[in-house]
Amino acid sequence: MNSDRPGLPQALDEALDAVLPILNDMKKSLRVTPVASRAALDQLFSLPDSFIKKDPTSPGAPVVAAAPSVAVPPPAPASKTPPAGDDGRLVKLAELKTKILSCTRCPHLVTSRTQVVYGVGNPFSELLFVGEAPGEEEDLRGEPFVGKAGQLLTRIIGAMEYTREEIFIANVLKCRPDMPAGEAGNRKPKPAEMATCLPWLRDQIDLIKPKVIVALGLTAVEGLLGEPRTMRDVRGQWLDYHGVPLMPTYHPAYLLRNQTMAEKRKVWEDMLLVLEKLGRPISTKQRGYFLEKGQ
Ligand code: SF4
Incomplete structure (x- = not known):
């Protein structure tokens, strides 16, 4: 009998003595998820709390804050030094x-735009990220993906062991879609608008010659391919854009609205496929982000 349990009936005390060693053995045999790696994945796809607010109409559901409370630092300018064998593309x-x-x-x-958003990054990049269109912040700054979704994209790029300056980022539509008078926010570009602007992106691709294109969100996929698709059909699948491998994945803004581990993990799996296609080394840490059990 265990004398550490004064007051317990003897029968219950003896039952506890019998079952506790068994429970301890079972606990030792269980695989425990490495907390540090899981925290790393959380951190990888997370933004500061100040970027997220609760939707009062849907308790518990995070939505993007109307205005960021943290200034997004401007990215460093891409290197203008052409590599050996420059073909005059600059x-x-x-x-x-x-x-x-x-x-x-x-x-x-x-008439509605502040400026055209050309794109940003390394003109010799092997990797091109393509979004749908500039939003309000991008229209003001003249650079794609500078808002909350842009900061998340920068984190994903960093996890791929690139810097934002090493790759190129552009949109299918170069001007912010106009909004009805008095309405704030952003709207999706229309297919006709994207079709009108797409030749500019095609010219950029022809000159930059990326080895892989990542389309961020279904609108970007549809803009590039010129036909409607479903994310369920195309996400994580290699498509072709004029001879360049095209990987569709979720838009970072979607991850801001759907912060489940399952959705983050899908995007990371897509990025691992991209790294494999590019022949980039993938570290154990990068692999380990989604090899853990229990997520
Ligand atoms: S084609 Fe593109 S760059 Fe030209 S006005 Fe339309 S959206 Fe802007």
């Missing part, structure tokens, strides 16, 4: 940029 890209920045193909967007 000059051609500069000429293309001049044309894009003065484009007036969509009169309704010309």
Whole structure:
């Protein structure tokens, strides 16, 4: 009998003595999820609490805050030093940029935009991320993915062992979709708008020559391919964009609205496929993000 349990009936005390060693053995045999790695994955796809607020109409559901309380630091300028074997693309890209920045193909967007959002990053990048269109912050800053979703994208890029300056980021639509008078927020670009603007992106791709394109969100996929798709059918599947492997995955803004481990994990699995396609080394830590059990 265990004398540490004064007051317990003898029968119950003896039963506890019998069952506790068995429970302890079972506990030792269980695989315990490494907390540090799990925390790393959480941190990888998470933003500061100040970026998230609760939706009063849906208790417990996180939604994106109306305005960020933390300033997004401007990315460092991409290196302008061409690698050996430069094919003159810097000059051609500069000429293309001049044309894009003065484009007036969509009169309704010309009057509503602050500026054209050309794209940002390394003109010799092997990896191109493509989003759908500039939002309010991008329209003001003249750079794609600078808001909350952009900060999350930068974290994902970092987890892939790239810097934001090493890759190139652009949108299918270069001007912010206009909003009805008096309405705030952003709207999806229309198929006709994307079709009008797509030749600019195609010219960028022809000059940058990425080895892999990642399409962020279904709208970007549809804009690139020119036809409707479902995310269930295309996410995580290799598609082809004019001979360049195209990987569709979720838009970072979707992850901000759906912060489940399962959805984060899908995006990370897609990024591992991208790294494999590029022949990049994948560390045990990177693999381990989603090899853990119990998530
Ligand atoms: S959305 Fe594209 S095609 Fe339309 S005006 Fe802007 S840059 Fe030109």
